[in-house]
Amino acid sequence: MRFPETTSVLIVGGGPVGLTLSVLLSGYGVPHLLVEAHPGTSQHPKARGVSARSMEIFRRCGLEEEVRRAGLPASQVHFYRGRDLVDPDFVRTGVAGQEGGIERTPSPGLICSQDALEPVLLRRARRLAPDGVRFATRLVAFAEHGDGVHRDAEHGDGVHATVEDRTTGERHTVRADWLVGCDGAASTVREGVGIAMEGPTGLGHFLSVRFEAPLGEVVADRASASYFLTPPGRGGFLAVDNDRHWIYQYPYDPAHEDVARLIADRPRLGELVRDAAGLPDLPVAVRSTLTWRMDARLASAYRRSRVLLAGDAAHAVPPTGGHGMNTGLGDADNLAWKLAAVVAGTAGEALLDSYEAERRPVARQVIDISLANSRARSGYRIDDELLLTAAYRSTAVLTDPASPADPADPADSADSADPTDPTASATPARPALDPEHTHPVGAPGTRLPHLRLAGPSGPASTLDLVGPDFTLLAAATTESVWQPQADTATAAGLPVTVHPLPPALLGEDAPAGAVLVRPDGHIAWRAPHRPADGAHLLIALRQILSTGMARAHP
Known part of the structure; x- marks a missing residue:
């Protein structure tokens, strides 16, 4: 080759x-x-x-x-806490999921x-x-x-x-x-x-032991993705298949423990696994080891x-x-x-x-x-959905009003000399990640919200409409207004695909504007009103591609 x-x-x-x-x-x-x-x-x-x-x-x-x-099956994506794997007083919790009945994604996370x-x-x-x-x-x-x-x-x-x-x-x-x-x-x-690289190192040292053991029946009533051991337990277990294949995470102090010697002593590793599991007769076959250090x-x-x-x-x-x-x-x-x-x-x-x-x-x-x-001792403050960019709402994409996290008003921008200019907005501030609260959607710089699309075939989510080029989402009633804009941009070498959204999804007062979505599913530009001229979209695209700035046009 x-x-x-x-x-x-x-x-x-x-x-x-x-x-x-x-x-x-x-x-x-x-x-x-x-x-x-x-x-x-x-x-x-x-x-x-x-x-x-x-x-x-x-x-x-x-x-x-x-x-x-x-x-792993979704039914096993839980977190276990107990002194060992056979603790009768164990606690088992699930991953933070849908809030208020809102479906925030068509693709839930997994292990x-x-x-x-x-x-x-x-x-x-x-x-x-x-x-x-x-x-x-x-x-x-x-x-x-x-x-x-x-x-x-x-x-x-x-x-x-x-x-x-x-x-x-x-x-x-x-x-x-x-x-x-x-x-x-x-x-x-x-x-x-x-x-x-900036930040602390050596916040913790761990020996990760991959092993095989017949633990499937032991955890049948408490199957989880991660098994955190509480005192006097030490470390924790990670399920590979929740049957025979496992990881034991053993925390060690490099100042007092010779981890190289420990790794070479396979019988001792087996003892560590049995002690942590609470099963002194458990047959353990160590397959591999890995040391790692917690840094930030x-x-x-x-x-x-x-x-x-x-x-x-x-x-x-x-x-x-x-x-x-x-x-x-x-x-x-x-x-x-x-x-x-x-x-x-x-x-x-x-x-x-x-x-x-x-x-x-x-x-x-x-x-x-x-x-x-x-x-923390009470569990994680980060959930499966956090990296959706902390921007969710089940309301329509095109009708979300401006908010403190959505600087769509040119008066809030330092460089907004001409409010009629579709490029006259500063890059909006990204809302801070917050595991406990959601934020408005529709703002440039945030992920396009997931909205379920009806129909037995075709796209199931607004996210399925994205890419590989720029995507323009507009109300079906205004498709004839925005398609020429997309054609002008495409003819200039900047392909844009228009997807009309049904009025039922947008509500009775569907706007005349549109939302431009980047190939990675993030909103690049939003125009709540009809375009001012035939090159309205093209001007915005050229500015975005020259500077990387997301845009919100008044």
């Missing part, structure tokens, strides 16, 4: 984030190469919780059902461990880009040539990377327009561009020229809440369409600056909430 000499995007790291980015880029038609140093996917469960927002991303990729088949999820993503990534996914291939070095203004005549603009086939030892040079580091907490890419760190920047970071390379999220991987999947979703637009020449490079502006604050908030969870 010939190694490519050039590509548009070089992805370093083939975990869930890198593989998802590969799948998304293939969907946008972006040539890319993914290299992963390991010979295959993870053999250890590692991350397990897949949030509703992540499932919406997989739904858009056509992977939702396959991921569900690889995960699907990383060792089961990665093969699903890898199969799809390889099917879409047969020559673009190379495992057992490590990044050796990289350097950037050209600054985007002054061309490097000798090497050509771009990132020049040296990669090594770990099977044959052969080295290859690849020139890429963009390099994305999805290579984890110890990111070679991040270190290579000198981006610092955030990269000082997500981009340095032609190099970008995503996933754990950009943020180390405490696992207390289960949103480390999910935050990374959100990074990939946000970044993929922006890279596609820049590579295609329909967007300026400034669009990539909006990647950090949008994603870094989310990571900051998730880290803070997860860190608070690690210190």
